[in-house]
Amino acid sequence: MAEISQHAQDMAARVEAFVREKIVPYEKDPRRDHHGAPTDELVMEMRGLAREAGVLTPHIHDDGAHMTQRETAVVLIKSGLSPLGPLACNTMAPDEGNMYLIGHVGSPELKARFLTPLVEGKARSAFFMTEPADWGGAGSDPSMMKTTCRKDGNHWVIDGRKTFITGAQGARVGIVMAASQEEDTKGGACMFLVDLPDPAIRIDEVPNTIDTSMPGGHATLTIDGLRVPADQMLGAPGEGFKYAQIRLSPARLSHCMRWLGSCIRAQEIASDYACRRHAFGKQLIEHEGVGFMLAENAILIQQCQLMIDWCAGVLDSGSLGTVESSMAKVSVSEALMKIADNCVQVLGGIGVTERTIVEQVFREIRAFRIYDGPTEVHKWSLAKHIRRTWRKAQEQQPA
Ligand SMILES: Cc1cc2nc3c(=O)[nH]c(=O)nc-3n(C[C@H](O)[C@H](O)[C@H](O)COP(=O)(O)OP(=O)(O)OC[C@H]3O[C@@H](n4cnc5c(N)ncnc54)[C@H](O)[C@@H]3O)c2cc1C
Numbered sequence: 001m002a003e004i005s006q007h008a009q010d011m012a013a014r015v016e017a018f019v020r021e022k023i024v025p026y027e028k029d030p031r032r033d034h035h036g037a038p039t040d041e042l043v044m045e046m047r048g049l050a051r052e053a054g055v056l057t058p059h060i061h062d063d064g065a066h067m068t069q070r071e072t073a074v075v076l077i078k079s080g081l082s083p084l085g086p087l088a089c090n091t092m093a094p095d096e097g098n099m100y101l102i103g104h105v106g107s108p109e110l111k112a113r114f115l116t117p118l119v120e121g122k123a124r125s126a127f128f129m130t131e132p133a134d135w136g137g138a139g140s141d142p143s144m145m146k147t148t149c150r151k152d153g154n155h156w157v158i159d160g161r162k163t164f165i166t167g168a169q170g171a172r173v174g175i176v177m178a179a180s181q182e183e184d185t186k187g188g189a190c191m192f193l194v195d196l197p198d199p200a201i202r203i204d205e206v207p208n209t210i211d212t213s214m215p216g217g218h219a220t221l222t223i224d225g226l227r228v229p230a231d232q233m234l235g236a237p238g239e240g241f242k243y244a245q246i247r248l249s250p251a252r253l254s255h256c257m258r259w260l261g262s263c264i265r266a267q268e269i270a271s272d273y274a275c276r277r278h279a280f281g282k283q284l285i286e287h288e289g290v291g292f293m294l295a296e297n298a299i300l301i302q303q304c305q306l307m308i309d310w311c312a313g314v315l316d317s318g319s320l321g322t323v324e325s326s327m328a329k330v331s332v333s334e335a336l337m338k339i340a341d342n343c344v345q346v347l348g349g350i351g352v353t354e355r356t357i358v359e360q361v362f363r364e365i366r367a368f369r370i371y372d373g374p375t376e377v378h379k380w381s382l383a384k385h386i387r388r389t390w391r392k393a394q395e396q397q398p399a
Contacts, residue, residue, distance in 0.1 A: 001070070001313045008071035011058045016078040018053045019085040022046075026084050027357055036212030038087060040124070040170055043215055046088035047121045056121050057090040057099075064111070064119070066103065069250060069312035073257050077305075080261025083213040083360055090121040091258065093214070094166050097251030098125040098175055102193070105235040105243050114173050114193045123172035124215060126196070129244065132163040132220060140377045142189075142241060147223060149178035149190050156192065156233065158200075158226040164371070167216035169206055171196045176223070177240050188238025192228045200226035211367040212360065249325035252372035253311055256332040259361075259368055260304050263339045266358045267297050270343040273350070284346070293342040300335040307331050323385050326378040333369050340365045 023046060031042040050056040058079070059072045067075065076096075079085040086092035095118055102115045117123040131137020131146055137160075138145040147160025158178045168174070174194040180186060194201075202224065206217040235243050271294055274285040284290045311328035315321045340362040344351035351358055369375055 002068060002316065004068075004071050004074055008067055008074055011055070012074040012078045014053065015055045015058055015075055015085075015089060016081060018050065018055045019079060019081045019088070022049050022053070023082050023084050023088050026088075027082060032212070033215070033217070035206060035208055035217035037215045037217055038084065038213075040215060043087050043124075046084065047090065050088045050090070051121070055089050057119050059091060059096075060099065060103075060119055064103065064115075066100065069253065069315040070309060072250075072254065073308050073312050076254055076257035077261040077264070077308075080258035081265045083262055083357065083364060085261070086258050087213075087215065090119075091254070093251065093255060093258075094127045095125050096254050097247050098127055098173070100250050101175065101243060101247040102234070104246055105191075106193070110193055110232070110234065118173060124167050124170060125173035125175065126165050126168040126171040126216070126219075127247070128162045128165050128168070128174055128176040128223075130162060130164045132161050135161050137161060137163075140374060142244065145177065145179045145189060147176075147178045148181050149192070150181040151230070152227070154230050155227045156190070156230060158192065158223050158228065160223050161221070162223065163220040164218040165221060166214050166218050168196070168201075168219040168221060169203055169216040171216060174201070175234065176226070176228075177244065180238055182237065185238030189240030189244075190237050191234040191240045191243055193232045193234050194226070194228055198226060200224050209367065211364045213364055245320055245322060248372065249321045250315060252325050252329045253308065253315070253321075255368055255372055256304065256308050256311075256328055256336075259336050259365055260301070260308065260332065262357070262361045262364065263297075263304075263336045263343075264301060266340055266343040266361045267294070267301060269356050269358055270294065270297075270346040270351075274346050290346055293346055297339045297342050300339050304332045304335050323382065326373065326382055329373060330375050330378045330382075333365065334375060336365045337369060 029042055031039045033039055047056060058075050059067045076091050079089045079091045099118050118125055130139055133139055149156045149158045158176060174196045176192045176194050177189050180188050180190050202222045203219045204222055205220045209218055274290050275283055277284045307328050311324045314324045343358045344362050347358060
């Protein structure tokens with residue numbers, strides 16, 4: 001396994017100092033939208049500071065190449081020390097996963113037009129895959145995709161509905177997935193790069209949700225006759241599900257990285273409280289019930305770090321890492337939920353107030369157990385993998 005470069009280690013230290021010194025104070029900044037997420041004005045102000053500090057988009061090199069996944073992990077964990085850190089440093093979802101995908105699949109022309117403003121932190125993007133349940137569209141099962149695309153001369157025309165599209169409101173770049181109706185690619189999906197906003201994409205609703213870290217919230221929208229020039233297709237027709245896989249493994253792993261950073265911070269806050277606060281004649285931490293929660297957290301944090309590093313190593317070896325990233329997503333998101341819950345409990349009443357960031361971290365992690373694949377769906381697909389492996393072994397046994 002390749003060593004983590006000195007550059008990545010130095011960058012991680014710079015990102016940590018930046019987030020702790022410059023970004024944590026913004027946690028009390030009132031500039032939030034109706035959904036509770038930071039406004040674009042606030043994001044751009046923090047990005048200006050990140051640019052000055054040399055920590056903007058820290059995981060992408062000047063020549064456009066990405067750090068290895070193991071290197072990305074050491075940097076993104078530090079950016080997550082505040083829920084605002086990834087927004088400030090431009091390591092946030094969905095932009096980070098979208099940049100990865102365009103960087104890996106986009107033509108030089110598409111990269112110049114759509115990727116450059118994202119890497120420069122000047123624009124936001126959105127990934128349009130999930131569809132409303134009440135419309136019978138794709139959710140856990142992407143093969144249920146009902147949004148369609150068909151060729152019309154030199155354009156493709158897209159019609160359908162999407163939901164939970166993070167950041168669609170306010171984004172300048174969209175990656176839209178649709179099922180092809182063309183004979184030669186029927187059943188396959190296509191991906192398109194789209195300039196936003198577009199009058200053919202109508203935002204129907206941005207519901208209030210349990211999480212509040214992502215600008216623009218999570219929109220439900222209707223796509224009505226969206227015309228996209230054929231040269232704005234990302235990759236080849238009918239290959240959309242394959243590209244979704246290219247994006248999904250690193251994207252779900254990067255969620256693990258950022259939210260681990262937030263849970264490390266929550267643990268620091270809870271530990272500080274448990275050492276300062278006294279009850280029944282001694283420090284809280286001296287009570288076994290409290291001390292054991294913090295000890296359990298310390299163990300889980302270490303396990304998450306190992307799981308992320310292991311999965312990152314698999315991706316760095318060139319594998320799609322579908323099985324491994326499912327394992328990492330389940331184990332890390334479930335562990336982080338426990339860590340966040342323990343931190344709330346250790347803080348007593350303060351734990352459920354906005355006086356510390358712990359309350360937000362708890363809410364964010366709850367949502368993380370659902371997006372990028374709910375725990376049950378990953379376990380179900382892992383069980384299918386186990387069954388396939390068993391069947392293969394049976395077939396290879398001599399008769
Ligand atoms: C905060 C947030 C942000 C999101 N951002 C985006 C985004 O930017 N772009 C985008 O395209 N999507 C996004 N999503 C959508 C997300 O990917 C879906 O919510 C997720 O894939 C689940 O789909 P669903 O909500 O339709 O749940 P359903 O498919 O209706 O599933 C409901 C529940 O059923 C269970 N389940 C389903 N299948 C199985 C199975 N095979 N075995 C066992 N249990 C099962 C699971 O517990 C699951 O939670 C976001 C979601 C959230 C909550």
